[in-house]
Amino acid sequence: MSNFRHGISDTLVLAKRSFLRIPRAPDLLLSFTVQPIMFVLLFVYVFGGAIVTPGYDYVDFLMPGIIVQTMAFGGFVTALGLAEDLKKGLVDRFRSLPMSRSAVLAGRTLADVATNTVSIAIMIVVGVLAGFSFDAPVAHIAAGILLLLLFGYAFSWVFAFIGLSSSSPEASQSLGFILIFPLTFVSSAFVPVDSMPSALQAFAEVNPFTIVVDAMRSLFLGAPAGNSVWAAVAWSIGIAAVFAYLSVAKYKRAVVR
Amino acid sequence: MADVAIEAEGLRKFYGRVRALDGIDLRVPVGTVLGLLGPNGAGKTTAVRILTTLLPPDGGSARVAGFDVATEAAKLRSKIGLAGQYAAVDENLTGAENLEMVGRLYHLPKGEPRARAAELLERFDLSDAADRLVRTYSGGMRRRLDLAAALVARPPVLFLDEPTTGLDPRSRLGLWETIESRVAGGTTVLLTTQYLDEADRLADRISVIDHGRVIAEGSSDELKDQVGGEHLEVTLESESDVEAAIVALEPVAAERPALVEGVLRMPIKQRRGTIAEAVRILNDAGIGIDDVAMRRPTLDDVFLTLTGHAAESADGDGDGEESGGER
Structure with a gap:
């Protein structure tokens, strides 16, 4: 029991550490404030006019997709931070302390939830200013925000694994982008899936991003949900569980570079 | 424990x-x-x-x-x-x-x-x-x-x-x-x-x-x-006296003195009085002395002897x- 209590307190100590970084090295702040705004404006006003989305205004179609993408990338701070901790020997220090083996990772991923919350708020405001409107009961909208945070949390664990696996902070960042960009673009996030060539379409239909984006469209816009909400929750929990396991295993064997 | x-x-x-x-x-x-x-x-x-x-x-x-x-x-x-x-x-x-x-x-x-x-x-x-x-x-x-x-x-x-x-x-x-x-x-x-x-x-x-x-x-x-006991080190005013000095110092040296980078270096028979003795011998022989010192091996010497390379040789x-x- 005291192990469990220590685990929680260690995680909070380290989440606080990750969190304190934000105002002190505000360069990262750009990536979860300015960057999402830029993406929204870019897609709505540059690509929007050229993309046909039957049944929706493009801005309505886009917002659930682009927020999901932002959530997926929100965890890159975890990858970057872990790669830096490894490089600077901090992981060695933490691993030599009588603390929980998962707290360094759990602390960072927890801090990501807070920054992801900020990103969601900013994007919704910008989206509304650009013409987005919800078309669903408040409870569904709230559930949608929770789903976004859960999905973002799952990807923080993916990034934790990337951060522990890459040779430098820079490498962790590009590795993350290379892995996640294709997944977000070959999905229903930005264009209707049936506009893609059939091979891509087949991939896009089973892509968890499509499932989560579809779930978000049903929760924010009242689109027919099918099983997509439960499937999205299942995918998120599954991704989080698999990558949390892999990351903690990797962390235990982590070596200074 | x-x-x-x-x-x-x-x-x-x-x-x-x-x-x-x-x-x-x-x-x-x-x-x-x-x-x-x-x-x-x-x-x-x-x-x-x-x-x-x-x-x-x-x-x-x-x-x-x-x-x-x-x-x-x-x-x-x-x-x-x-x-x-x-x-x-x-x-x-x-x-x-x-x-x-x-x-x-x-x-x-x-x-x-x-x-x-x-x-x-x-x-x-x-x-x-x-x-x-x-x-x-x-x-x-x-x-x-x-x-x-x-x-x-x-x-x-x-x-x-x-x-x-x-x-x-x-x-x-x-x-x-x-x-x-x-x-x-x-x-x-x-x-x-x-x-x-x-x-x-x-x-x-x-x-x-x-x-x-x-x-x-x-x-x-x-x-x-382990590396060896104390050494006497003698620096001469003129290198041309080296051979003469080697012969002259024989009574205090445990082994034949060796010339290392301009310094005559030799293990000694005993510690007490050796420096004074060496100075007297060299003076009597009319050989000018620049410096005489007794030197204990340093850990550097230990290291060099044991590993065959100096401690800080690498990067x-x-x-x-x-x-x-x-x-």
Whole structure:
């Protein structure tokens, strides 16, 4: 029991550490404030006019997709931070302390939830200013925000694994982008899936991003949900569980570079 | 455990075909300092990493503070402090926040982390910088903070991996004094270094390691004696007198004097009166003397003799093969 209590307190100590970084090295702040705004404006006003989305205004179609993408990338701070901790020997220090083996990772991923919350708020405001409107009961909208945070949390664990696996902070960042960009673009996030060539379409239909984006469209816009909400929750929990396991295993064997 | 704080038997670690550790035995009594001395890549850091549970050994066993590194790692960690080759502190926290964080992660009782942080900052001369972000600290300040972090929980066993590499002489001296005061208080220290003066000053016993094996073990004096006793060194005013001087000094020299870089160097028959005797002989022979000195072998000589190379010959950046180099 005291192990469990220590685990929680260690995680909070380290989440606080990750969190304190934000105002002190505000360069990262750009990536979860300015960057999402830029993406929204870019897609709505540059690509929007050229993309046909039957049944929706493009801005309505886009917002659930682009927020999901932002959530997926929100965890890159975890990858970057872990790669830096490894490089600077901090992981060695933490691993030599009588603390929980998962707290360094759990602390960072927890801090990501807070920054992801900020990103969601900013994007919704910008989206509304650009013409987005919800078309669903408040409870569904709230559930949608929770789903976004859960999905973002799952990807923080993916990034934790990337951060522990890459040779430098820079490498962790590009590795993350290379892995996640294709997944977000070959999905229903930005264009209707049936506009893609059939091979891509087949991939896009089973892509968890499509499932989560579809779930978000049903929760924010009242689109027919099918099983997509439960499937999205299942995918998120599954991704989080698999990558949390892999990351903690990797962390235990982590070596200074 | 009782009187032995660190005990290792036959520790082995392989990286592919490289034998980083090839069967190392160590024994450090409580309250003493063991210096692990060796060139870059000798396996010093690997040994520390195994003893601090960061790395599992491929063979052998080790106990620290009575706990087995393999099976009781969690308990062991609450008994040790580690300061590595890196100043492992968070740049985006203040000095005080760094130490408090470490105190919380050691699960010190409530209130204690903050009090300990203040106390250590004071002791390490960092009070003025306590509330500044560490990224504004100088290299020496970071190292001091790093060592302070290792001391937060007053661990009975301290591992210091090249604690003064890259520090200026003043900071080095300060760190040495701190380490000495910990040892006076009963702390056991395992120190790796490539600086011989550091081992000479701090270590009660020294294990010289090279290519993953202990090639010599003993106190600083014992090691020096292994290399040979005292030597007489004579510098002549004129090199043309060398042959004459060699003949003349025969009565005091235990072996034929050798000329090394312009200095006549010879083992002596006895210590007492030898310098006066040598001066008298040379004066009588009309040979001008520039300098006469008695010299004990230094650890440098020990090192050179034992390993066939000087201690600081390599690139001076830690144990190359295991840390992968730099930061």
